[in-house]
Amino acid sequence: MIPTYYYVALGAIMFAIGVIGVLVRRNVLVTFMSVEMMLNAANLVLVAFAFARQDILGQVIVFFVIVVAAAEVAVGLALLMAIFRTRQTTNVDDMTLLKG
Amino acid sequence: MELAVFAITAAVALTGAVAMVLSKNAVHSALFLLLNFSAIAVLYLLLRAPFLFAIQLIVYAGAIIVLFLFVVMLLGAERHEEGADALGWQQPTALVMGIGLLAALLVVALSGPLGAPAGVAEGYGAPEAIARALFTDALLPFQVTAMLILAAIVGVVVLHLREQQRG
Numbered sequence: 001m002i003p004t005y006y007y008v009a010l011g012a013i014m015f016a017i018g019v020i021g022v023l024v025r026r027n028v029l030v031t032f033m034s035v036e037m038m039l040n041a042a043n044l045v046l047v048a049f050a051f052a053r054q055d056i057l058g059q060v061i062v063f064f065v066i067v068v069a070a071a072e073v074a075v076g077l078a079l080l081m082a083i084f085r086t087r088q089t090t091n092v093d094d095m096t097l098l099k100g
Numbered sequence: 101m102e103l104a105v106f107a108i109t110a111a112v113a114l115t116g117a118v119a120m121v122l123s124k125n126a127v128h129s130a131l132f133l134l135l136n137f138s139a140i141a142v143l144y145l146l147l148r149a150p151f152l153f154a155i156q157l158i159v160y161a162g163a164i165i166v167l168f169l170f171v172v173m174l175l176g177a178e179r180h181e182e183g184a185d186a187l188g189w190q191q192p193t194a195l196v197m198g199i200g201l202l203a204a205l206l207v208v209a210l211s212g213p214l215g216a217p218a219g220v221a222e223g224y225g226a227p228e229a230i231a232r233a234l235f236t237d238a239l240l241p242f243q244v245t246a247m248l249i250l251a252a253i254v255g256v257v258v259l260h261l262r263e264q265q266r267g
Contacts, residue, residue: 005209013205016198020195052217054224063234066156
């Protein structure tokens with residue numbers, strides 16, 4: 001049986017890689033992909049804790065997270081399409097409309 | 101045996117994650133993300149979550165990655181990072197702070213009493229058990245989720261309407 005902290009450490013590393021991706025990359029689509037990966041890291045840790053505690057509700061939470069992530073991706077990509085239609089860019093540095 | 105599967109899958113997942121962030125081409129990023137999602141699906145099997153294994157492959161590896169690839173190719177956004185960074189000092193700072201976050205997360209992750217479970221309960225992780233929890237303890241969130249998806253569908257349709265169609 002694999003100790004739970006192996007999974008928690010893997011989830012932590014993946015989450016940190018996702019954070020670095022969000023901060024470092026300038027392509028808004030890759031930024032969005034990094035956010036999805038952070039969600040996945042959190043899901044992995046949730047399932048690992050559900051297994052450690054033998055509590056099925058942890059898996060139910062992950063199910064809801066996946067559903068919300070799917071809806072979020074649909075709306076987020078629609079927003080990116082709308083931004084691209086008006087501003088012709090996917091670079092976050094060019095999206096400065098709210099800058100004071 | 102189980103540890104070997106975990107080690108290989110974890111290595112694949114981390115490779116996919118790092119390669120996704122480092123790829124210059126957004127299409128490659130999406131494909132590396134697919135690799136990462138598939139590896140996590142295998143880890144769900146190791147954690148006795150066959151239902152989530154299937155959901156992960158269908159929703160993430162199937163629907164979400166296809167959506168990403170579709171939008172990347174539609175926008176022609178594969179290579180849109182040529183110009184110089186507007187704030188050059190941001191990237192090294194972000195890298196340092198990300199590594200700091202990783203260190204903090206690992207300290208917390210490895211300090212708790214997080215051993216392996218003593219044993220696996222009979223029927224743990226079976227789709228029947230998840231369905232029972234979903235339709236009893238989590239019935240209200242389940243219903244709210246339906247509203248959320250409806251709102252998402254309506255929102256996407258509204259976002260794609262042309263100005264003159266909105267009336």
